[in-house]
Amino acid sequence: MSSSTPAKRQxxxxxxxxxxxxxxxxxxxxxxxxxxxxxxxxxxxxxxDVEHSNIKFxxxxxxxLWDCGGQDGFVENYxxxxxxxxxxxxxxxxFVFDIESREFQADVxxxxxxxxxxxxxxxxxxxxxxxxxxxxxxxxxxxxxFEERAEYIRASSEGFRDSVDFFxxxxxxxxxxxxxxxxxYFLIPNAQKIxxxxxxxxxxxDARELVLYERTTCLMVTHVTRGAELSNxxxxxxxxxxxxxxxxxxxxxxHTSLPPNAANFAELHIKTGRFMFFITRLTENxxxxxxxxxxxxxxxxxxxxxxxxxxxxxxxxxxxxAKAGTQGVGGEDSGDRDGVAA
Amino acid sequence: xxxxxxxxDADVPQSPEQPRxxxxxxxxxxxxxxxxxxxxxxxxxSGKSSISSVVFHKLPPSETLYLETTTRIKKQSMHSxxxxxxxxxxxxxxxxxxQFDVDNIFSEIGALIWVIDAQDEYLEAIGKLNETILNLxxxxxxxxxxxxxxxxxxxxxxxxxxxxxxxxxxxxxxLSDQGYENAPVSFYQxxxxxxxxxxxxxxxxxKLIPQLPxxxxxxxxxxxxxxxxxxxxxxxxSKIYIATDTSPTDIGSYEICSDYIDVVVDVAEIxxxxxxxxxxxxxxxxxxxxxxxxxxxxxxxxxxxxxxxYMREINQxxxxxxxxxxxxPADKKALIDYNVGVFEExxxxxxPR
Numbered sequence: 048m049s050s051s052t053p054a055k056r057q058x059x060x061x062x063x064x065x066x067x068x069x070x071x072x073x074x075x076x077x078x079x080x081x082x083x084x085x086x087x088x089x090x091x092x093x094x095x096d097v098e099h100s101n102i103k104f105x106x107x108x109x110x111x112l113w114d115c116g117g118q119d120g121f122v123e124n125y126x127x128x129x130x131x132x133x134x135x136x137x138x139x140x141x142f143v144f145d146i147e148s149r150e151f152q153a154d155v156x157x158x159x160x161x162x163x164x165x166x167x168x169x170x171x172x173x174x175x176x177x178x179x180x181x182x183x184x185x186x187x188x189x190x191x192x193f194e195e196r197a198e199y200i201r202a203s204s205e206g207f208r209d210s211v212d213f214f215x216x217x218x219x220x221x222x223x224x225x226x227x228x229x230x231x232y233f234l235i236p237n238a239q240k241i242x243x244x245x246x247x248x249x250x251x252x253d254a255r256e257l258v259l260y261e262r263t264t265c266l267m268v269t270h271v272t273r274g275a276e277l278s279n280x281x282x283x284x285x286x287x288x289x290x291x292x293x294x295x296x297x298x299x300x301x302h303t304s305l306p307p308n309a310a311n312f313a314e315l316h317i318k319t320g321r322f323m324f325f326i327t328r329l330t331e332n333x334x335x336x337x338x339x340x341x342x343x344x345x346x347x348x349x350x351x352x353x354x355x356x357x358x359x360x361x362x363x364x365x366x367x368x369a370k371a372g373t374q375g376v377g378g379e380d381s382g383d384r385d386g387v388a389a
Numbered sequence: 390x391x392x393x394x395x396x397x398d399a400d401v402p403q404s405p406e407q408p409r410x411x412x413x414x415x416x417x418x419x420x421x422x423x424x425x426x427x428x429x430x431x432x433x434x435s436g437k438s439s440i441s442s443v444v445f446h447k448l449p450p451s452e453t454l455y456l457e458t459t460t461r462i463k464k465q466s467m468h469s470x471x472x473x474x475x476x477x478x479x480x481x482x483x484x485x486x487x488q489f490d491v492d493n494i495f496s497e498i499g500a501l502i503w504v505i506d507a508q509d510e511y512l513e514a515i516g517k518l519n520e521t522i523l524n525l526x527x528x529x530x531x532x533x534x535x536x537x538x539x540x541x542x543x544x545x546x547x548x549x550x551x552x553x554x555x556x557x558x559x560x561x562x563x564l565s566d567q568g569y570e571n572a573p574v575s576f577y578q579x580x581x582x583x584x585x586x587x588x589x590x591x592x593x594x595x596k597l598i599p600q601l602p603x604x605x606x607x608x609x610x611x612x613x614x615x616x617x618x619x620x621x622x623x624x625x626x627s628k629i630y631i632a633t634d635t636s637p638t639d640i641g642s643y644e645i646c647s648d649y650i651d652v653v654v655d656v657a658e659i660x661x662x663x664x665x666x667x668x669x670x671x672x673x674x675x676x677x678x679x680x681x682x683x684x685x686x687x688x689x690x691x692x693x694x695x696x697x698x699y700m701r702e703i704n705q706x707x708x709x710x711x712x713x714x715x716x717x718p719a720d721k722k723a724l725i726d727y728n729v730g731v732f733e734e735x736x737x738x739x740x741p742r
Contacts (some may be wrong), residue, residue: 171524176509186644218634256660279660280662281658287655287659288656289649289657291652292652294651295648295649295651297649298645299645299697300641301641302641303690312690312697313689313690314688315652315686315689316685316686316687316688317653317656317657317686318684319659319661319685319702320684321657322660322661324656352562
């Protein structure tokens, strides 16, 4: 193993989570990162000052999440005394708007103050806006209201006007996972390399689709889709699977009375006449979901090949080693496939 | 491990007589078309329509707030492993009003489900329930009466069991005062916000399945031969279990199995979309070879490396879900598959269609 190489340094990325008090920042964080279910968030109290959490993601990526309490007093403090401390070296700012807020104008003013501080201290940061609690709006009004709000907020985004991304979210459905998947994808430093390695793997095992999930959060890292699966009508399937896996994890934890972060399955198979599907561990922090044609041979060969590809992906976790890893996966696995087929 | 085929008594019941019903009573079906009725009755606003929407129409429990008051009898036909009808009665009706055709309503009934709101004053509801029971016992003494003490989610643990006991006591006291001892009345604590309503419905339906003893003994032998801790036979659509082995049941194992069905059904929906383009024809051909048309699924746990949950589709409606025992080794899957295969054949004889 190349554990001694200097390349294995942790890449810390600072993520600010901001928004008005009660907008749902901590609820969101607890669901995505701390194995809460939507119902449990009622127990959460107001966040005092800043709560830091470090989340390890795909080996070398360390998320340094700052959940910033949204009460006016705290925000005032961030913008004055702690300005450089809070807004310095930020990789991503996630700003949460409450769709039900009665003082939308005031929220936007507070938002532009924060944007100004961000422009000053970390002008290269990326801004994501989550318009939250969308479940409270009637279904037919949702997209229209979302667009209106998004336009209004964009207009006060100053330097970030062109780069800011908007997502409608709710903790009660998979939209939360959709938004966070995009955010995580932005933060992963070697996403393209992982993707190309996955693509090689998919070709070798003749998979219809491969989806790489982070283990604890069940957020999608990336996916590869081939052939007919491209026309799968369920375009929200990645978020849906995130949400399915997360719910199931809860229920397993409850039943086995293990702590939620330990109740992992080693493998999940689903075989039907139309497709075969399994989820298995790929690296220390990731699970791989595999969708293949319904055939026992393909299934067994795929499992074998994924097992053999594991060390290569483990190396891929270390950014500078990625190149060697990518080639290794393709080369070695095609060999294996020949072996199995023969 | 032994194979199920070696067990002589795991097949059809030996007696040539009609299989007896679990309760020892035949539902008094006039037409004999095997379509038992479930009647949902009770005071208004006790939660009857909410129950039928949540259980049979998969309405999210939070949405039941918006249901309108039921003003006339709603009849719904459920098509599943067995067909049954669910009749949702408006709460304000007097069921024995002469202008109702009492005979017609009650003659083909399978079970009468009486819903009592545990969070409300329940004395009046109990009075009406007893009136109904007494009325029915003259004409249709074989009807199963099932009392759902409903909305218990809002009560504290102590208060909940006190209320439950109180209701049972009052119903039985009043009935025996009227000279009706040992009435066929069962009680359940239910809530639409957890699995208890499904569990209660499962038990109600099980009483209406004539093949239940056969199913139970089949499941028992499967369990003992494959080191299965608990096995359920689920109706996939409604997530009601129609049989389980005779080891003690706890709501926890029902919950995990029911959640597991959700996982499998959801994934199957996502990747089993029907109109794949023609280029996949080849793969479909391979599948015919493999001959694996019934879905199956398995979860292996990380910590101990043992099997944990096993699912196999038995027929169009039913699925077998097993919670594996702690000592069930992961490498014996082939044997388990074989045994379940035999179980499936036996099931095909129990439910011929």
